[in-house]
Amino acid sequence: MYMCVCVIFTPLSPGFTWSVNVMERAGVHNVLYTQCRVANGSLQYPIFALTGDDVILPCFLKTSVSAKNMVVEWTRLNLTPENVHLYRDNRDSYEEQHPSYKGRTSLFNDELKNGNVSLKLTRVTLSDAGSYRCFIPTLKKETTVQLFVGES
Numbered sequence: 001m002y003m004c005v006c007v008i009f010t011p012l013s014p015g016f017t018w019s020v021n022v023m024e025r026a027g028v029h030n031v032l033y034t035q036c037r038v039a040n041g042s043l044q045y046p047i048f049a050l051t052g053d054d055v056i057l058p059c060f061l062k063t064s065v066s067a068k069n070m071v072v073e074w075t076r077l078n079l080t081p082e083n084v085h086l087y088r089d090n091r092d093s094y095e096e097q098h099p100s101y102k103g104r105t106s107l108f109n110d111e112l113k114n115g116n117v118s119l120k121l122t123r124v125t126l127s128d129a130g131s132y133r134c135f136i137p138t139l140k141k142e143t144t145v146q147l148f149v150g151e152s
């Protein structure tokens, strides 16, 4: 017997619909994930958090190329200035960072060599909700991660 509990914290942006999927792994239906389908058909995997939580916004290079010597830009759509976290010249750079993210963002330094440029965001607030863009200019690669925040 399976029980599914789905909690949607915040109203979805227009154009999003939801589906919950149960995948079969080794004959056991135990892997559950939500996915979010954008109106134009592309899939997104949103991240859910409650206020005060620490979250990881995933972003990685599929080919496991080291990102140590690359520039990594985390920005948030519709934010001015848009910079959430910037990594360049082999280190984190906080210039032009939006003040509301001060002291709350980091990359996983040990993971950069594996092409993992996921962003850690601590002490999430309601106003952190939105679309985050991870962009690697050298490779012209980008992904967008949607963050939903609910009151804890």
Ligand SMILES: *[C@@H]1O[C@H](CO)[C@@H](O)[C@H](O)[C@H]1NC(C)=O
Binding pocket: 038, 040, 041, 042, 144
């Ligand atoms: C679909 O929409 C998403 C989010 O707005 C966008 O990133 C993506 O490029 C679009 N895909 C196509 C095929 O238009």
Ligand SMILES: *[C@@H]1O[C@H](CO)[C@@H](O)[C@H](O)[C@H]1NC(C)=O
Binding pocket: 056, 060, 108, 111, 116, 118
């Ligand atoms: C990237 O690093 C974070 C932190 O160590 C980890 O939680 C996540 O699973 C890693 N992602 C991949 C694809 O390895």
